[in-house]
Amino acid sequence: MRFFRRHGPGWYLKLFGLALVDGIVVAVIPSLLEQGATVALVSMVLATAGINYIFFSERAYPLRWLVPGLLFLFLFMLWPIVYTVVVALTNWSTGNFITQPQAVEQITTSTRFLVESDRSPIADMFFFSDPDQTDELDPMAGLFMLLSTEEGDLYYGPPRLRDDPIPVESVLIDLDTLDTVDENEDGVPEVIEGRPKLRLIDIGTITPVLDQLTMDIPELGQARARTFSSAVIAEQRFSYDAGRDVLVDALAGDICEPVEGSFYCPDESGELQRIDPGWRTFIGFDNFIDIVGDSRVRGPFMRIFLWNVIFAVSVVIIQLIIGLGLAMTFEDDRMRGRGFYRSLLIIPWAAPGFIVVIVWRGLLNPSFGQVNNALEMRWLADLSNSTWPRWIAAALLAALIYFFGRIAANGIRGKRWGPVVASSLVTIGTAWILCKLRGSGFAYRDVNIPWVQPQGDWFWSKIAIIFVTVWQGFPYFFLISTGALQAIPTELKEAARVDGASPAQVFRKVTFPLLMVGIAPLIIASFAFNFNAFVNIFLLTAGGPAVQGYSVPFGETDILISFVFDLAVQGGRGGQFALAAAFTFFIFFIVATISAISFRFTKRLETIYGNL
């Protein structure tokens, strides 16, 4: 008993957990062997061995703490990345989803490939029925079928209708176990289990369904009633020759060769027809070659890629401009309520992305969305249509001239022409609008900008996408710019001012470069993030409007990841897993490039992530 007491409860817990992990691995080995998944098997066994080592070796003690997290990291993060490349080398798609043994099994047993030919065997057919169970309306009620083949084998069971919408298996019943009466000893019983054999005149009720009567006989085929007393046994069209790895077509005696994961059989004219289903198999770099070489695939890829880059770059730049501008606006300690503003400004960034994007989709609806509504500016029309007195216009104009005139005068005195030009332009412009508006009958125009519509306009769809993404991300840039601005020593700016630099020069030469040192890694990260802004695309435009004329479906606003999603998942046109994986590989490549660039900032990133 000393042995048991040496270890605490933790030791037993560890043992139990390890045993469970080991046991599961041991238990799935047969199924993996069956599937022929050698790579998965080897890596699984190695990983389990590693885990056992870690938990039983004192030297690997620090790793024990990492095992739970690492296990899932490897299984659901790293393995999928590797697996993507593996899948990209196959033909994995809806029509080639299963393994070859599964496909062969389906082809050689599917009722789709049952054929009758001149050589198909014929069997004598008899019906049995219990008079108590017959039903005028349902000829199938209580009906049993007996088949007697040329070899003298008997098959007995309830038949089924071949095209029955609710498929019922016809189940063979072992005749030897039944109580049968064979008085004339011709091998065909007259009564089975108390059910008498039906005479020809009794079969009348069956007539309407006769050509549908079917009985499945495993190993033999499908017996189909041909006359009232005979059935033809439809046989599987294909049989598999494992030695040569080919299908043999019983119909014409042809050989069907496997090509890239499907059997192809010659039809009457000698043309090769693909037999569905196919199976998944390695086809080398065909998918990649398609992407690079096939213009019908390369075209979409290049277009999507170009838009993806434009999208991500413009979003990041606009976000930076707005965020930085706001941060500089807030950069005055005398301003009150900054915390309050910040709590509200943070909302677009903090609110669930999928919700705000859906809301924006409603607001941007071309025909009844609020954005177009607001752009119609009915209030302006209302204002202009009421003929407000001339003196109001005059007073407004006078105030305008006074206000901007002073600015202009100051500018002239100080020989700074910028304010002079700007204020003159504003004055003239506003005066013009005032004159135009007053009593001009300015009517609002219906604004129907086709922002987000399946059949919408590519330009406005793209603008909408950029707009919403910018809206979502500008608070983030506001926050980081604020932090970065605070970090810039004020002495530097003051020294520049003392040396005679204008505010614009101070910003360009001092503030901005110093700012970039701080936020460059985050800008790169943000670029990578927006490069894959799937939710925004998917929920706002779903990639639309669609582009016609390519062999792969895609839309004007599709970015790579949403395009890949459509290829792999979307109902109807999806299921091209291998091609999708090949595209994913390109996304990996791009993300890896971005990561490599940001790896130069590793030192910085370490401090960033160590900071919260």
Next chain:
Amino acid sequence: MATSDAPVTDVTDGAPGVTGVVKRRRMSSRRYMREIGWRHIVAVAATLFALYPILWIMSSSINTVDTLTTVKFIPSETTFENFTSLFEGCSWSLGVPPFSCESTTPFPSWLWNSVKIALIASVIQLAFSALAAYSFARLRWAGRRVGLISILLIQMFPQFLAFVAIFLLLDTLEETFGESVQLDLWMVAVALGLVAIALLAAVLRKDGEWTTQGRKRVFIFLGFAAAIALWALINPSYGVTAFPKIGLGTHTGLILVYLGGAIGVNTWLIKGFMDSIPTSLDEAAKVDGATEWDVFSKIVLPLTKPILIVIFILSFVGLYNEFILAAVLIQDVNEFTYSTGMALFVESEYTAKWGQMSAAAVMGTVPILVLFWSVQDRIVSGLQGAVKG
């Protein structure tokens, strides 16, 4: 400068005549506008820009009018019908979840699913992350730095990018784990595992020699295995499903996939926080005989609580928001999460009930915003501290 309340300012700035005399007075309104007022105007404009859609959904969620065209920002009549209609077709029932829904858009189920999945996954993520962070922060081992950098690199690859492979991986897992496995089978697995461990112990025995203790240990393992196997075989536990099934369309599968992201930035953050806890504490405890686990669970973990709460909230919100993996892996409308469920709205644009959708959006957004605001200061100071370097 300017430690006092705005809009009072240092007069020496503007009036060169009185240099040296620091006198404070109220700013003139023109100067206030030029220096501070415009900042408020910009801030209010930006805030309105930020709040525009939020205000709209709040308004239309309580508006009686259900179309978009006639909706005025201030509703003439208000109602809570949009909210109550979300729960139509649902009734309380015993079990988990404590309600059942029979409608084409079962909001309560979606909300329940989302909260359930995000909660379970983020708690486990946090646990895994804290364990890993302790190893990085307190234990010394070769490859520690490489490990940290690798984590940083790996987490630059968003997990969802590999969704094709994850989909196919779960499809494969379904072949093996697609059925709810009964308790006794799991026990058999444990027994098998113990046999495997015993074999390993026998093969890898120290210096190739049988020690009494080593032999004993192997026999003990085998004994355990036999006992458990026997118990599993004679125990009438058939029908007791101990583990839910794993595969496509299951929440368990989705949660497991989410656990793949457990080790990442969060590990860094916790590690950074643990680094700031003085090691003298654990050394003292170790002198008193505490094991590494004691130090972790009784000293370091309680002190790390502030950051753990923040990270828990962040990863909860992150998983609650997750869309693409949930959309790929879960197909049944009743099993949808909130994010994939809400997406149904945009599928039928012209039949969409704007009011109901706004109510759903408000219900999905407000709790998240409250959560976010509760840790806002920490996030903001973390972000801003980051760029200060």
